[in-house]
């Protein structure tokens with residue numbers, strides 16, 4: 001029989017809002033065994049985080065909490081929490097080493113009185129050594145160096161590892177991880193989850209893993225609780241939940257997560273006309289560091305084209321240059337080199353005189369529409385604003401157009417009078433799409449349009465985008481860090497790494513058989529909502545660093561220090577883009593020198 005570490009019976013939480021009571025958690029009962037990893041899934045607002053905060057007793061004062069039993073073996077101090085946004089948790093003005101050491105000193109090892117006297121003398125030194133060990137445990141390379149840095153000098157993945165190390169410094173027997181990898185790239189996400197699993201196994205720590213992403217839970221949890229509207233509606237082993245769920249809602253969640261990773265069956269007519277062309281685009285940022293000018297190439301020599309009616313997906317991790325490329329396409333920034341052609345005509349940036357008529361043809365949809373909308377303006381005002389800027393026409397006509405566009409994106413015209421704060425995340429994203437459609441564009445640049453949404457809402461938005469594309473013959477440039485989403489909706493995919501296009505080709509072929517080692521790394525890191533498949537997958541190799549070449553030479557392959565296939569030449573020269581029919585790949589494994597002399601009939605296949 002399992003020994004319980006956390007025991008919760010009949011937990012209720014209510015919040016007071018303007019004299020009114022709102023029930024956030026209703027009659028929740030569950031337990032977590034020693035060393036067990038339990039997943040908690042459910043959409044935003046289902047009460048997952050409220051339950052976790054109630055367990056740790058960190059809910060705000062207006063929360064009314066009641067329960068029959070709620071205890072953690074060893075008390076609440078034996079539990080620690082890892083949050084979604086590590087930057088909000090770390091103090092930006094204190095070096096990470098000090099933040100970690102202070103936590104270690106607050107949670108010393110239980111020792112005898114005699115030993116304590118001895119240890120007190122060199123407790124800081126011991127704490128420093130322990131901090132290094134914890135950072136190594138969470139996968140931080142060179143911990144001594146990292147401890148001397150401020151949080152803002154670290155990447156999102158490094159910050160999350162630091163937060164995990166701080167949580168482990170509390171020597172918890174229960175670790176609550178609330179959406180611990182939601183804001184991270186797929187490669188980093190997979191590594192953090194692998195680390196979490198290893199730590200739980202090695203230290204016999206119990207983990208409560210909260211996520212709206214079923215892939216994350218499938219990768220780790222043995223047992224799963226499904227929450228909806230503040231209640232636990234189903235519990236079971238990972239296999240039961242993913243393959244034999246009893247509740248309709250659970251089946252819908254699993255179905256949406258599976259669909260999310262499967263190819264759309266939507267058949268469209270794609271014209272042979274090339275609508276948009278990017279030719280050798282580059283963009284350089286210039287920064288001043290200690291009065292020295294430093295140039296960074298955010299995008300380097302990127303070329304691609306979009307056929308009319310086609311969906312082109314661009315994948316890559318944060319900082320790979322995806323958004324910079326989108327900003328050049330929409331004319332917001334001027335390329336440092338290269339040119340943009342629209343129906344073979346050269347287009348300038350806004351600054352250099354892109355006309356209003358040209359601007360109308362390419363519109364952008366942002367990741368977080370809540371931030372893109374003015375909270376003080378009604379939806380009607382937000383939708384008619386682009387028409388106002390364009391000028392011409394009557395206000396009454398604009399309103400009718402806004403109502404018609406709302407209908408196209410599946411919303412009722414009553415929403416015109418509402419404010420962004422009154423809408424759900426999915427509705428706001430529909431408004432973002434509607435706003436982009438107001439000027440009747442031909443090309444939509446969609447920058448992570450579904451990343452911030454729950455999986456069921458993601459599916460609805462993707463279906464909406466497919467329908468709009470069919471009805472209005474739109475062309476999509478779809479940016480995402482998630483290969484599953486891009487595969488679902490796109491005809492072709494380009495993979496961007498460190499500002500360079502390292503592979504491009506047919507979406508399905510690229511997904512089934514990646515050619516570039518980085519594309520393969522992305523594929524291995526992609527999570528699927530199937531615990532059996534996830535268990536069969538081996539761990540993703542740890543990254544050694546981000547960007548730059550391992551050799552320290554600027555001219556080598558940018559992926560050399562992460563590549564498992566690296567050769568001597570990779571450190572000295574940069575591979576060109578080798579072309580094979582529709583496929584392009586920038587890797588020496590595809591040069592004649594390395595794959596052998598080829599006859600005309602030779603058909604290249606993946607070399608990895």
Ligand code: SF4
Pocket residue numbers: 516517518557558559560561563564565566567570575586587588589
């Ligand atoms: S060129 Fe070399 S280092 Fe770069 S991806 Fe290919 S094998 Fe790896």
